[in-house]
Amino acid sequence: MTETITTDVVIVGAGPVGLFTVFELGLLDVRVHMIDILGKPGGQCSELYPEKPIYDIPGFPMVTGQGLVDNLMEQCRPFSPTFHYGEMVESVEALGDAISPRFLVRTDAGQVFDTKSIIIAAGGGSFQPKKPPIVGIEQYEGKSVFYAVRKMDAFMGKKVLIVGGGDSALDWVLNLHSLAERVTLLHRRDAFRAAPHSVNAMRDLVASGSMDLLLGQITSLKGAEGQLSGAVVKHDDGTSTEVDCNVMLPFFGLTMKLGPIADWGLNLHENLVPVDTEKFETNVPGIFAIGDINTYPGKLKLILSGFHEGALAAQKVTRYVYPEKRVTFQYTTSSTSLQRKLGVA
């Protein structure tokens, strides 16, 4: 059991809006722990369009998704937030009241946070593996169909079918072929997005007869009670073959799902979280929602709107964290106290 972390705020989502809010909270002396399901900061900016130019960030005629994230990381560095990557918040338990909120936040990695407030900056929701639309695939999920590999040993002596053409698919082909009884890679075409050296290594294994490569798409699965026994594959020429397998690993990239946020007792409107426009607080005092995940009259899903929302939410969070303190408004251009916090005075 990992130790409970006590903090002022937990921010759910390390995208641009979450990162800038760390900065705003830092100026107000509020301690932050960030949680993100991805393995790195930046959310959609770094996962979906790292190289794409963004033209509507004030003061930047053009900045790439990754460039913006790198700058935001630099900007919030003086406040050394703690990042918890690769974790998803599963549950939120309210302990306090409307005057002094307090929550227990639990992640799927078993980490527990005892926090005074929560800021949801989860964008379009959490990135989760795409599931192929194969009829009845649900009954195999978690038993013989897996979207991620947790323990390699589980595949020892198995006939493994890996589906996809990117790095995840190829990496697991290379990692599992010696451990599994047989590995078959299935991809829709004879071209692969994965790193060329992985593709070459895979082709060598196929040439030496150590594994199989099949081109086509799955049309149905065979098996019973969650145990897969085969997959029917349709090829480009219209013919079908059946692959003998007892485990399948499909790698079709990521998609965004609202996920467990739906169960935290918040009002929802079309998968968005309604907030007020003074504090960007939800119907639960102490839980805020900023960025693409919130909704209010006139809402625009722009990164710049998220920055504004984060700055205002930070003011209210500070009142929960320091109820006795008078919060004075200051500018970073002129306040020595803010400049000391930033390490420039």
Add this chain to the structure above:
Amino acid sequence: MPKITFIDSAGTARDVEAEQGSTVMESAVRNGIPEIEAECGGACACATCHVYVEPDWLEATGKAEPMEEDMLDFAFEVKPNSRLSCQIKVRPNLDGLTVRTPSRQG
């Protein structure tokens, strides 16, 4: 303005007026066409604006670029006439274009 017809997976056809220079995906989203999600907003980064171009129109729309082909790996039930609609620019020669949308985008 060029007209584009979207036929959904149940067979219902919807016509939209498409602005030249925009993309087929943008024309769909602006007109509330169902079965086009466009999660990434047109960055060719998500494969949720997958369409099937009607065979008569394949020559006019052209072929998918390598980056689009890579992204189509993330789509389901990919066919030889599969395209990502965010990568098809609306030009005068596409007036009358007909595409079908899949029952699921991801």
